[in-house]
Amino acid sequence: MLDIFLFQVLVGIYLGFFLWMISSGLSLIFGVGKIVNFAHGSLYMLGSYFLNTCLIWGFMGVKFGREYYWLSLIVGSLIVMAIGIAIERFLIKPLYYQPPETVILLTFGLAIFFDDFVKFVWGPRYSVGSPPFGFEQTILIFNRPFPIFNFLIIIFGGLTFIFLQFAIKKTRWGMIFRAVSSDREMASALGVNIDKVSFEVFAIGTFLAAFSGGLAAAVRTVMPGMGSSVLLDSFAALIIGGLGSIKGALIGSLIIGLTSSLGVYFFPTFDLPVQFAVVAIILLLRPGGLFK
């Protein structure tokens, strides 16, 4: 029984790190611009679609082929990053000093637009991929098979956290990021180029969302609307962890992943209510989130 429980915990950690990969970008973007980006799930979705386009579907007869998963992942993420930059420059930037609900409406509209956009471009049908060559196998943990690709996602999540923490805490860029997150106007008054910081953060956040989407294309269904499924969990993770906190986003994601996995096991019909009951309890005890 203990090994079943521990295995389920490991599954929860995998889910948590996958969610962290998606929500890290959302946290970065909120931290700098105080932007609640409802289109973040769409960027994740576009990451999946562009990965599949590079890998198997092709564009005007050009595709890399199944052997080039990692190249397709990078190229697809860069394409979506370019889309994210365009969104930030042309749509969001003019609204930085407008009431926050204006940006919320804009990003919500973008989410609806992208759902229909993918249907228009790629059709309404769905596609389910497979892990890339060399990562289809499993390893035994507690005498049960655990996919190597899922381990890789845990590793990617961990590396992303280490990289972001290092960048934010130990670099000059990170110092500027923290200053802008803390007090945007003061940072601007001190000569920080807010525009440039916002652009860079949005680019990184979009890249992370698209990269997660590319990873998801190997193990989850690529279909219109797939982004909205993860958006709710991402926001829950951010709220639990404390809006704008990178460490908080990771802890929040792990809590969501663990409650999901253990909820399915112990409370099968009530896994979702259990998950959000945990969210509610944390917010009652720490209204600003765990690391506000």
Next chain:
Amino acid sequence: MGLKDERDETRARADEATWNIAKEVRKHLNEKQREYLDKKFGEDPPEKSRREYLKTAAALAAGFVAGGVVGGAVGWFSKPAEVIEKPPEAVKLPDPIKIGNIAIRSGPWGSYGQFMEMGARLAAEEINATGGILGSKVELDFRDDELSIDTGVKQARYLVEEWGAHCINGVDSSPVAGAIAEIMPELGRNFIITHACIHTITEDTVYRKGYKNTFRIVVPCPYQDSVLLAYMVATWPIKRWAGIHCDEEYGYECWAWFQYYLKKLRPDVEFVENTYSKYGTTDFSPHISKVMAAEPEAIHTTLWAGEAVMCCKQAMTWGAFKTLKAWCNCMGAAIDVLEGYGKGGFPQDKLWCSSRGWPFWPNSPQQQDFVKRFKARWGHYPPYSAASTYDAVYAYKAAVEMAKSVDVDKTTEALENMAFPKPSGLGFGGFRKEDHQYLYAVPWGRVYDDPNYEIPVLKDLFVLPAEMYYRYPPFEPAKITP
């Protein structure tokens, strides 16, 4: 699976099923058609001729027998046992006759709305090209119910009260279908269900509550996905079953009934674990790890569309098929699901699926012709919901022609009483009077890659006559406790 004795037994049962279906079709032919069949095959043909017998009987019903006097006289399904007469001048039908279609057209399941549209449009084009319904053209409209009861009901009201629909076809979701069925008496129109699967719509809403305007032309899933499956797997050397199901009535009912019926046939089996997942689940890893911890030998799952493919493929990634002997995916032989698996993208020899309308079985000439025309029109094999919507448009046409009216009482009576071999070739009977459910047999089969097809297809088909696994009035409440 694959023991010779089991295969032989399955084949023998399939042959018997073929003969039973052929006998059923024969009942719906007129005297001259029966005479033709008996003269050609004898009253009890040998086994090897029985499939030919069924093809000929089906072709007669469709009017396709070349050179057959009676075949030519039957026409195209409007009145399979009688010649359609030119209506007298006094019959006045509205022109156009409007058929509204409600389906999910947005979000992850939006392709199902597209499938319904394909089926409806093909039928309407064919009907209009051959003179319409007693001279009146067919006009269609398509509305999105967003899988929401409120939206579905609103769309039904819009189609009838504002657009002027004479009949409504649809819907995907069982709760939405049930809600629409309950307002049909108020709206005074027929509602032909072409996808929604739960048995309670016909057993409760139509039979018990008496909402007689509603008909269902597609098989209710718990019958095929629990009862028929139990018959199939009763002979398998598998004792430990687990379930991964959708967290809605269909999932709960199918799992409960499957346990009940299989336990009756095989008291030695155990049901070791089960789990339910909500719509929109993006990762089934916790569900898969939960059930696999109980070490089942086979899985029964009611997940459908993209979730069915995702769960099975994730189970493959999790190494589940190193120990699993079978994965029984209810409604898995839907064209979109098989496309989602793709060639080589499923657990070889272990994936079993049911179909609510398999385009290659019973493989009658009329079905082959329908598949050919559908593929020529849409570049796609017909998904079952497309075929059922196609059939529904023709069913309404047949009812209006029989009733010579669009008055709902008359068309209801016509739908109840007419023999209606499906023009898609998927069924040869008609709607049951008691619950307005169309009776037709569907197969379970093993998925495999056939070089002749672009998508995985089924082999090792298991078919029983529908009468063997459909429920009957008075439809005692199924208080099943496994």
